[in-house]
Amino acid sequence: MRKTLVLLAPLIALGAAPAAAELRTAPLEDIFESYNDCFAATNGGALDPAELEKLGWSRATISSRGKPVEGGPVIFGHGERAPIILLSGTEGAGICIVNARIKNFSVFTDFTSAFGGKLPKPDKDGEINFIAEGRPVQIAPTGSRDKPAMRLVVMTPTENK
Numbered sequence: 001m002r003k004t005l006v007l008l009a010p011l012i013a014l015g016a017a018p019a020a021a022e023l024r025t026a027p028l029e030d031i032f033e034s035y036n037d038c039f040a041a042t043n044g045g046a047l048d049p050a051e052l053e054k055l056g057w058s059r060a061t062i063s064s065r066g067k068p069v070e071g072g073p074v075i076f077g078h079g080e081r082a083p084i085i086l087l088s089g090t091e092g093a094g095i096c097i098v099n100a101r102i103k104n105f106s107v108f109t110d111f112t113s114a115f116g117g118k119l120p121k122p123d124k125d126g127e128i129n130f131i132a133e134g135r136p137v138q139i140a141p142t143g144s145r146d147k148p149a150m151r152l153v154v155m156t157p158t159e160n161k
Contacts, residue, residue, distance in 0.1 A: 023101035026082035038096035
């Protein structure tokens, strides 16, 4: 599973890092709800943007100099929550990323503590990788001291052969 997340690291870095700088600070409840929404969007073995839309998410458009930008991650915002969700595509296998700006890094600790000590220890970069509901998951602190953030990645289910 770690190998799979390592292969997706460039997509995660490109899709999630720049967006954190402009986000509103997210309360812990918003982060948990958004994390659960990624499970809904990856439930059928493929990415399903319609599931996000059912949960109140709207697809965002990206433009540069007034022209739509094609390619890259598919970005969703929620009118009642501060985090954003990025999908690696609109169908097939892929990843759902919650990117949230946080008040401070203790919010990250509060999030991981809610798992009751059942998470593995973070790696040298602070990333925690595990399997939940048949899906590889990664939780990581991101951002900077001035603009702390966290990233939650949920992959579509994988088969163990």
